[in-house]
Amino acid sequence: MTSLPTRSLEDQVRSIVAEHRDKRGALLPILHAVMEDLGYVDPAVIPILADELNLSRADVHGVVTFYHDFRQTLPGRRTVRICRAEACQAVGAAKLADQAQARLGVTFGETTEDGAVTLEQVFCLGNCAIGPSVQVDDRLYGRVSPQQLDRLLDVNA
Incomplete structure (x- = not known):
C-alpha cells in the first residue's frame, strides 16, 4: 500500500x-x-x-x-483555558490560575515539556453566571473548584 x-x-x-x-x-x-x-x-x-x-x-x-488566538508553536495534546474576566475573577479564577500554573510548571501561553497540556487564559468564556469557568479542549466547565481543576489537569483522566 x-x-x-x-x-x-x-x-x-x-x-x-x-x-x-x-x-x-x-x-x-x-x-x-x-x-x-x-x-x-x-x-x-x-x-x-x-x-x-x-x-x-x-x-x-x-x-x-x-492577537492571542494565533499560536506560534504547536499546542499540547490538550488545551486548558481559564477564564480571567471579572465575573470569574470575583469567584476564584485567580486562585485557579495560580494553581494551574504551579501544577503544570508553565505560565499562560506555554505548553508543558512533555507536550501534554497548553495553558491559556481567556477573558470570557460566556459562562459568567456559573464561574469560575475552565475550558478543556472543546468542553466547558462551570463552578470549577480547586479539586475539580486538579482532575481536569490530569491528562490521563
Whole structure:
C-alpha cells in the first residue's frame, strides 16, 4: 500500500490563501484557516503570507503576535483555558490560575515539556453566571473548584 505524498507547508499555505484571498481583510480569515489546518501559525508561513498578500513581513508578524488566538508553536495534546474576566475573577479564577500554573510548571501561553497540556487564559468564556469557568479542549466547565481543576489537569483522566 502506498501513501499519498504530503503537501509542503508552502503549498498548503498558498492553497489557503487562494481560498480566502478575495475576502475583505483577508489576512485574519487566512490566519484562522492556517490555525485550523496546522494547529498553529508556523513562523515559516509569515514570509509566504506577506508575499501572497503583498504585505510586509512585519505587518503579518504584527497581526500574528497581536492577537492571542494565533499560536506560534504547536499546542499540547490538550488545551486548558481559564477564564480571567471579572465575573470569574470575583469567584476564584485567580486562585485557579495560580494553581494551574504551579501544577503544570508553565505560565499562560506555554505548553508543558512533555507536550501534554497548553495553558491559556481567556477573558470570557460566556459562562459568567456559573464561574469560575475552565475550558478543556472543546468542553466547558462551570463552578470549577480547586479539586475539580486538579482532575481536569490530569491528562490521563
